[in-house]
Amino acid sequence: MRKADLRRTALARRLALDAGEVARRSDKLRENLFRQFPVAQWQWLHLFLPLLKRNEPDIWFFIRWVWGEELPLRLAVPVVQPDGVSLKHYELLPDTQLTQNRWGIDEPVPHPITAPEVFPQILDAVLVPLLAVDRSGQRVGYGGGFYDRFLVQCRPGTQLIGLNLLNEAPVRRIADVLPTDVPLTAYITPGRVWRF
Known part of the structure; x- marks a missing residue:
């Protein structure tokens, strides 16, 4: 299947969820992550703030x-940068001030104390948003390429973990x-974990 077809059908199914x-499914994703991965051994976890x-x-x-x-x-x-194509990354702390970007996604306001910059090379794991994934770990996102440009900067061995609210198995190809495109190392749904 092609990315555009997968994107369209998966987004429609996800938008149908109340x-x-x-x-409920988000909490199941959390449970699967913390049960199936050595989270307590990681120093840095990169995650995305949701576009609700x-x-x-x-x-x-x-x-x-x-x-x-x-x-x-x-x-x-x-945090999406002013060029509209690249990301910088900042620590999220309980007192980090957030602001919404042009897509309605919360982002930290960069600050040396409450939101210092974090560089991709130090990350132990990255939670990656997606709409679909195939059996080799290739994913379909929204098509902007933000995460592919970011993930290639991570050091070898960083766990790249896709999250999907839909209980969808990876498609064949x-x-x-x-x-x-940067393949994932794992994929989590509410019902199962796949590793690539």
């Missing part, structure tokens, strides 16, 4: 759990993978 179902109007996984379940358990794990989130 708020309660999004919350598109029914993205509610990552605040992950964030509140990390802060509530007082894990030593540090969290980083992306995405037909139009680009040479610049």
Whole structure:
């Protein structure tokens, strides 16, 4: 299947979920991550703040759990840069001030104390938004290429973990993978974890 077809059908299925179902499935994603991966051994986890109007996984379940358990794990989130194509990354702390970008996604206001910059080379794991994935770990996102440009900057061995609210198995093959696409190392749905 081609990315555009996968994107269209997956987004329609995800948008059909009600708020309660999004919350329930988001918590299941959190459970699967913390049960199946050595999160307590990581120093840095990069995650995305959800675009709730598109029914993205509610990552605040992950964030509140990390802060509530007082894990030593540090969290980083992306900020789209003025060029409109690149990301910088900043630490997310309980007192980090957030502002919405032009797509309605919360982003930290960069600050040397409450939101210092974080560089991709230090990340142990990255939670990656997606709409579909294939059996080799190639993913379909919204098509902007933000994450592919970011993930290639991460050091070898960084866990690249896709999250999907839909209980969708990987498709056999995405037909139009680009040479610049970066494959995932794992994929989590509410019901299962796949590793590539």
